[in-house]
Amino acid sequence: MTTLTKDRILDELKRIAAPDGRGNIVSAGLISDIVIEGGEVTFALSADPARLKTMEQLQTVVEQAVKRLPGVSKARVVLTAERQPGRAAQPASPAPGAQPGAAPQSRAVAVPGITHLIAVASGKGGVGKSTTAINLALGLKSLGLRVAVLDADVYGPSMPKLFGLTGRPEASTADGKRMKPMARYGVEVSSIGFLVDEDTPMIWRGPMVMSALTQLLREVEWSEADVMVIDMPPGTGDAQLTLAQQTPLSGAVIVSTPQDLALIDARKGLNMFRKVNVPLLGIVENMSYFTCTKCGERHDIFGHGGAKAEAERLGVPFLGEVPLDMDVRLRSDEGRPVAATAPESQHAAIYRDIARQVWAQLEGGNLRKPAPKISFD
C-alpha cells in the first residue's frame, strides 16, 4: 500500500484545473499548508474573494478528490483569501472589525477537526478574561455546539481550577508524545496547569511560550469541535502578538472592565488583533455593575457604560454587560462555572446571549450547517 505523503496529495491535486485557466491548482500556487495527521488531511486553498461561489464549488471538488485517496479518512480544505500585492484583501462580506490595509497575517496552519478558533483577550490581567472564556465556552455548548477550551494563559493558567479538574492528562500514544484532553461539562480542555505544579514558579522566555502553546494546541487528541475558545495570556506583548499571528483565529473577543484605564488597555488589545487582521467579534464589559442582593439597587461601582460607548466609537460590536456578582466568583473558585451549574441564573443567560452573538458572527447565524471558513493571509 502506498503511504500517504504530501507529494501523493499534490499529484492528485495537479489533476484539477485552476479556475482561470492558469494550469492546475497546484502550479497556480493555490494549495498550501498541507498537514497530514493519521488519515486526516488539512490544507489551504487560496480563494479570490470576488469569486466566492466558484471557489466554494472548487473547494468541494478538491475535498472529494483527496477523500478518495487510499489512507485518507477525512479531508478538510480551508479557503483562504489571498492578498493581492498592492491592494488590501477585501472580505466577501465585511468581517467585523477587520481593518483594510492591516499587516498581513502570517500563515497560520489549521487545527484538524476544529472549525473555529476564537481568542478571548484583555489588555491587562484581572479583568475577568478567564471567567468570560469558560462561561462563553459553556454558553456556546448550551447552544448545542461542540466546544473545546485551550488555556493559553501560560503565566497564570486558571482553567484547571475553573473547570474543577485535577490530575494529569493521559498520554494517547505509546511514545507518549500526544496527550488526551481533559474534559468536564461536555467540554474538552488543555492547559499547562495540568502539566506543571501550581506551586512551581515558571519563568517563560519568549520562544518557550510559543512552543508550549503549540504543544497544547497541536499535540492534543482533540475531538472534532465547532469552536475552540482560547484563553489568551493577558496583555499585548510579543507573546500575545505571535500567538494571534500563528493561530488560525476566526476572531477575537476583548474583555474589559468599565474603568477608563482598562479601556485604554482594551484598545491596545483591539489594535493588536487588527494589526494581524483577526476579525474583532466584540467587547464584553465585565464587572459592569453590582445589584445589591438586599435592596435590589444597582450600583455602578467602576463607572458604567464605558466599554459600550468605546465599542460604538471604534465600530466593534458590543456583546454585553456582565455584572459583578458574588455567586460568579464563588462558583468559579469551586470549579462550578455559572453557565454550566446555574443555567437558570441571570448570568448564565447573559453568557448565552454573548455566545449567540459570537456564533452568529462566526457562522452567519446558522447553527446547524457550518458555512465555509474564510481566513485572510
Ligand code: ADP
Ligand atoms: P483574568 O483572567 O482577567 O485575570 P479572572 O477571570 O481570573 O481574570 O478573574 C479575576 C477574579 O475576578 C476571579 O476571582 C474571578 O472569580 C473574579 N470575577 C471575574 N468576573 C467576575 C464577575 N462578573 N463577578 C464577580 N467576580 C468576578
